[in-house]
Amino acid sequence: MKKFIKEFREFINRGNVMDMAVGIIIGGAFTSIVSSLVDDIINPILGLFGGMNFDQLKWNILGEVTLNYGKFISAVLNFLIMALVIFTIMRVMNSAAAKLNHNKEEKPAAPTTKKCPYCKTEIAIDATRCPHCTSMLEETKETK
Structure with a gap:
């Protein structure tokens, strides 16, 4: 009970x-x-x-x-x-x-990745060297 x-x-x-x-x-x-x-x-x-x-x-x-x-x-x-x-x-x-x-509604989040201009793989936006092809990356407007 x-x-x-x-x-x-x-x-x-x-x-x-x-x-x-x-x-x-x-x-x-x-x-x-x-x-x-x-x-x-x-x-x-x-x-x-x-x-x-x-x-x-x-x-x-x-x-x-x-x-x-x-x-x-x-x-x-x-x-x-x-x-x-x-x-x-x-x-x-x-x-x-x-x-x-x-x-x-939220504004679109800032991108966190970019494509390597040489091997076209996705890498971190602040990377200075591609971890896949080891190419040196030029600084872009995104990384400044």
Whole structure:
């Protein structure tokens, strides 16, 4: 039992579990904001065109049995608005990350080797004699 509790504690204390918990809490709060936007602002505006509140649209099937398609349309609007907001946030974050990575790109490193003009083998850039053909090398701009 102690091993189980220890493993559970390690699982809970991992960073990604805590991040997920924070994300769920913020997502719940964000859901209520978007629901209020749709229910309290968008639906009444759309109701102006239909002459009634949008989320009160329903179809009487039989007696008191109703099909509340207006609430379904409100839920679809909630989803679309949330998806749009999340897409926009992710797009901005990806754009910012791309700019940061673009600014951090390193300049090409200075060369550390050169070719021997006589035997064409690769040698150290500061070499004065080729180790392969033993030719004396003239100083170039690279070695100064």
